[in-house]
Amino acid sequence: MLGFLVMLLVAAIIGFIGDALAPGSLPGGWVGAIIAGLVGSALGGYLFGLLNVPVGPSLGGLAIIPSIIGAALVVWLFSLISGQRSRGY
DSSP states (O other): OHHHHHHHHHHHHHHHHHHHHSSSOOSSHHHHHHHHHHHHHHHHHHHHHHTTOOOOOEETTEEHHHHHHHHHHHHHHHHHHHTOOSOOO
16 A cells, blocks of 8 residues: 555656646646656556667666656647646746
8 A cells, every 4th residue: 555655656746747847738627647657657668668778777667767748848849739838837
């Protein structure tokens, strides 16, 4: 149970980092960040596997570098689909 909670916390942090790196923004606060982190982790792991690139260190069961890259891609793709191109600060 504790491992699952750690994984969710790491996914949220990865999602927020991916949101900070990519243009656009995530809706949903923590829930959106967790979803972006988990989907980004799967996408990044898949892409790194296709390219036979080593994934590097992991935390909470998620490979850090591929997860951050994947989360940034998820945020970017979401902003393209939703038509939200800039943060609008």
